[in-house]
Amino acid sequence: MPIIHHKPTGFYELFRRKTEEAKGRRGMLISSVLSGVINNLTGGVFYSGFLLGHGIDIVNIGILTFIPYIATLFSLFSPLILERFSKRKYILAAGRMLYYVINILGLTLLPELVSDPQARIVGFGIIVFAASVINHLFLPGYTVWNLNFLPEHLRADYFTMVPMITNFLSGGVLIFSSAITDLLADSPHQLAIITALRYLALVIAVADVAALTFRKEYPYEKASEKTRIRDSLVLPVRHKKFMLTMFITFFYTFTINITGSVLNTWMLEDVGASYTFINAINASFFLFFLFFRGVAKNMIRKYDWFYTFVLILLIHAPSYFLFGLVNHQNYLWLMLGVRLFQHFCGVITNAVNSNLLYINLPRTDRTCYITFHTLITNLAMFLSLFFGTFFVKFVGDASFFLFGIEIGSVQMLLMLTGVLELILAGLVVALMPRIDPEGKKRMEERRAK
Numbered sequence: 001m002p003i004i005h006h007k008p009t010g011f012y013e014l015f016r017r018k019t020e021e022a023k024g025r026r027g028m029l030i031s032s033v034l035s036g037v038i039n040n041l042t043g044g045v046f047y048s049g050f051l052l053g054h055g056i057d058i059v060n061i062g063i064l065t066f067i068p069y070i071a072t073l074f075s076l077f078s079p080l081i082l083e084r085f086s087k088r089k090y091i092l093a094a095g096r097m098l099y100y101v102i103n104i105l106g107l108t109l110l111p112e113l114v115s116d117p118q119a120r121i122v123g124f125g126i127i128v129f130a131a132s133v134i135n136h137l138f139l140p141g142y143t144v145w146n147l148n149f150l151p152e153h154l155r156a157d158y159f160t161m162v163p164m165i166t167n168f169l170s171g172g173v174l175i176f177s178s179a180i181t182d183l184l185a186d187s188p189h190q191l192a193i194i195t196a197l198r199y200l201a202l203v204i205a206v207a208d209v210a211a212l213t214f215r216k217e218y219p220y221e222k223a224s225e226k227t228r229i230r231d232s233l234v235l236p237v238r239h240k241k242f243m244l245t246m247f248i249t250f251f252y253t254f255t256i257n258i259t260g261s262v263l264n265t266w267m268l269e270d271v272g273a274s275y276t277f278i279n280a281i282n283a284s285f286f287l288f289f290l291f292f293r294g295v296a297k298n299m300i301r302k303y304d305w306f307y308t309f310v311l312i313l314l315i316h317a318p319s320y321f322l323f324g325l326v327n328h329q330n331y332l333w334l335m336l337g338v339r340l341f342q343h344f345c346g347v348i349t350n351a352v353n354s355n356l357l358y359i360n361l362p363r364t365d366r367t368c369y370i371t372f373h374t375l376i377t378n379l380a381m382f383l384s385l386f387f388g389t390f391f392v393k394f395v396g397d398a399s400f401f402l403f404g405i406e407i408g409s410v411q412m413l414l415m416l417t418g419v420l421e422l423i424l425a426g427l428v429v430a431l432m433p434r435i436d437p438e439g440k441k442r443m444e445e446r447r448a449k
Helices: 011-015 021-043 044-053 058-082 090-114 119-147 152-183 191-213 233-240 240-256 263-269 275-283 285-324 331-360 368-395 409-435 437-448
Strands: 400-402 405-407
Touching: 011 152, 011 400, 021 090, 021 152, 021 191, 021 368, 021 400, 021 409, 044 152, 044 191, 044 263, 044 275, 044 331, 058 368, 058 437, 090 119, 090 191, 090 263, 119 368, 152 191, 152 275, 152 331, 233 368, 240 331, 240 368, 240 405, 240 409, 263 275, 263 409, 275 285, 275 331, 285 331, 285 409, 368 409, 405 409
Parallel strands: none
Antiparallel strands: 400 405
């Protein structure tokens, strides 16, 4: 892997230069912000609240959360579809719009059309699955397209600056929406507000799709003329460094998401946190990007990508043990402190994790490799959310006491996350000589000095 040279780039270097690459990054930034707003209004705690409002319990919410990842296998057909076209942006835009319509409008209208509780759960599941199939068919195409605008020397800057801007702009919308929602707590109008936010998100989705069409497309390199479905599995398997990097990606994705299907419901129902409290903490993430993106860049410059990953995993892991001690009595200070510390770590882990795909990515047949990456990450998400959901169902109301605090199923999962992060840090160290021998050599040279 080439030595990474970082120069102070800043906003101008990334987005304001009068080049096609900078224009492309501007389009990516706009799409990131709009997608962030859409996800905040229709996902996360609002999604859990929407489902709770329509009588769906924590286990079924968990099931609906992992259903999208069952559709991961359809990403194998992505190269077969996309490699037929030398120009793809309008196809990608159409696919994205169809996904938004099914996922946002379909889910929002279903409870108005179906009153039976069991039929609602089945209907939700069908809609979520259908939307996810559409998404996975086209998702790798966006990554291949965007890669042209992200040269190696700009990636650390991009992966720290864009989340900061996205969290700042989408977070403001999130806090305002949460405050209105909390004002109507214990009122039937609260669900009406959450539903209205979903319709607002659909309007913003139209703008997001329009933003996709403004970026330049470049030729897509291929090693062979004929695209086969099995290429998305066979080609990556033959590339050992890429496969080992994907193993790390798989492990990290599984680890970080085992509470993803149940955490928001637990915070709303068991901990008793408000929408505003939860979302204000989430929205404050941009402040940590603002103040600590320089720390992330310096760590990556000093330790390279993988060693930075190891260090931040070791620092991050203990926070999950503390998160597992949160309850209704202490959440105002303990959850706040833990989540803010995790924000600091998240600035660095997000930058490294966003770049893992690109570190050992070959130059040719990138749609196949990125499809494989999509398959791996979504499979890890599915298994992780599946495990978390059925762990909660299996444990039920069983609990134990630690430091005088009752530890239930979700808190157990939080503590398990910390254990898995420590294991992953050890695995990355063991794999370093094989996935990044140049980085290992540079680290040894620095220690010698």
